[in-house]
Amino acid sequence: MITATSATSDTVINNERREHIMNCRETRAAVDAASSHNNMMSGAEQHLASCPDCRQYSAGTFQLIALLAAQPRVEAPADFDFRLKARIARARDERRGWAGAIHGFWLRWFSWKEAAATLAMLAFVTVTATLYLTRRGDTPRSDVQSTAAVAQRVEVKPTPAPPSIETREPAIVGLSGPEGHRPPRGNAGSVRPSVVTERMMTRTTAAPVEIGGAQEILIYQPGRSGQPGLSRSVILPRHGQVMWGAQLVGVQQAAGTRPASSHSAVETF
Amino acid sequence: MSTLTLTAGLNDAREAPETQRPSVDPIAGQTPVGEMDDHALLEATRTGDEIAFQEIVRRYRNLITNFVYRMLNDYDRAVDLAQETFLRVFMNAERYQANYSFSTYIYRIASNLAISELRQRKRRRLVPIPTFTSDKDSGEVEIDLPDTRQTRADDSMIEDERRRAVGRAITSLPEKYRTVVILRDIEGKSYEEISEVLGLSDGTVKSRINRARNLLKEKLKEYL
Numbered sequence: 001m002i003t004a005t006s007a008t009s010d011t012v013i014n015n016e017r018r019e020h021i022m023n024c025r026e027t028r029a030a031v032d033a034a035s036s037h038n039n040m041m042s043g044a045e046q047h048l049a050s051c052p053d054c055r056q057y058s059a060g061t062f063q064l065i066a067l068l069a070a071q072p073r074v075e076a077p078a079d080f081d082f083r084l085k086a087r088i089a090r091a092r093d094e095r096r097g098w099a100g101a102i103h104g105f106w107l108r109w110f111s112w113k114e115a116a117a118t119l120a121m122l123a124f125v126t127v128t129a130t131l132y133l134t135r136r137g138d139t140p141r142s143d144v145q146s147t148a149a150v151a152q153r154v155e156v157k158p159t160p161a162p163p164s165i166e167t168r169e170p171a172i173v174g175l176s177g178p179e180g181h182r183p184p185r186g187n188a189g190s191v192r193p194s195v196v197t198e199r200m201m202t203r204t205t206a207a208p209v210e211i212g213g214a215q216e217i218l219i220y221q222p223g224r225s226g227q228p229g230l231s232r233s234v235i236l237p238r239h240g241q242v243m244w245g246a247q248l249v250g251v252q253q254a255a256g257t258r259p260a261s262s263h264s265a266v267e268t269f
Numbered sequence: 270m271s272t273l274t275l276t277a278g279l280n281d282a283r284e285a286p287e288t289q290r291p292s293v294d295p296i297a298g299q300t301p302v303g304e305m306d307d308h309a310l311l312e313a314t315r316t317g318d319e320i321a322f323q324e325i326v327r328r329y330r331n332l333i334t335n336f337v338y339r340m341l342n343d344y345d346r347a348v349d350l351a352q353e354t355f356l357r358v359f360m361n362a363e364r365y366q367a368n369y370s371f372s373t374y375i376y377r378i379a380s381n382l383a384i385s386e387l388r389q390r391k392r393r394r395l396v397p398i399p400t401f402t403s404d405k406d407s408g409e410v411e412i413d414l415p416d417t418r419q420t421r422a423d424d425s426m427i428e429d430e431r432r433r434a435v436g437r438a439i440t441s442l443p444e445k446y447r448t449v450v451i452l453r454d455i456e457g458k459s460y461e462e463i464s465e466v467l468g469l470s471d472g473t474v475k476s477r478i479n480r481a482r483n484l485l486k487e488k489l490k491e492y493l
Contacts, residue, residue: 029475032475032478032479032482033460033475035454035457060486060493061482061486063493064454064482064485064486064489064493065454065482067431067435067489067492067493068435068439068450068454068455068485069454069455069457070432071339071432071435071436071455072432073331073335074331074334074335074338074344074347075331075334075335076330076331076334076348076351077348080326080330080334080348080351080352081323081326081330083352084326084352084355084356087352087353087356088356088359088360091356091360095360107361107364
């Protein structure tokens, strides 16, 4: 019972406090809106009589307003009209000339809204075109660019004095047969070229894949005993020249062979 | 001769004092310009009546000059911008649309010019200027201030000092607060007029005025 009574009295106090705050807010808004004490609403006057904070606020505001209103007003100088007429006459003369024609055109036709809309449209078209041209992957390239791209893909490193095309053509055969030319080998890694049968050779080289104007030919290498067979890719440019000394990255597993644990060896031949 | 050339086409009333200025249009049957409202005067200006434009200038020149002066705290520049305001009114009279009162229209032109000037000055202030210090290392500006104990002995001096302090306090306000408080408390504009002049909502205007007054109370607390 006691608890209920105290809760009720708290609610009453809170309501009064809330009402007081609202009244303060309204009164201060009325003080801000009024230019002097005379223009105050009667309700605000009643509140000011009972609220010292608002009274102080009101007094400070009206003192400030009085201080600002007491600022001396400056007046235009005596020759204001004369100077203005001179400026108007000068402006009329300018308007009659070419500058005036442009100014007239500007005034008659120019619109800030239209100019802003045009600029926004131009910016949109520019951005769209830039994005379209940048993201288009199949942009036509020259042969030189294509070869450069392929060389970049296989990380071609220059090697000293490659043999001529004529000797290189059978080099593939040599790579795939014991009687052919066997190219020098560098870091063999886990891949060692070995005898490739004619059948394998035929199968693997039958379907060259076009890569940006070059051909990728898979050369099958049978593994050692107990090891999976591997295939290596050789990049041939469009005219059939073997790229000697290329480091082949990512040795691929030949189709139909057992998977190996790792085929990421780098082979130099 | 050059004076005659410059003023050709306009009614030469500059020699006459303000009280003797012709307030009645000499053409019979027309309303005297002194009794015409602002819209009618501008309409007459649009048709080439320069007496009507002179009446507009007469009505507003002191108001606009004072307003711009309070914005800039620079009398010469204020007069220059006030003239620019009237020049724009005259040259663009054909484009005037009576959506608002003419007072709002002309104050809007003047406030735009004053705000542009303030922004230009702010940009210029970014350029370092040489300091007038005797000790270059300290970086402090030495200014000879008057002895306040002596000046306060004279009431007029106190009043002048108070006015200067108020002017400095107004000038030190940010541009957006300065404009509203000048329009409200010095020019006596209503909230609605201020919101039309500045193109702001009523709530924004009230908020800015409240903020500006609070800032001024802080700056001028020794005078309140």
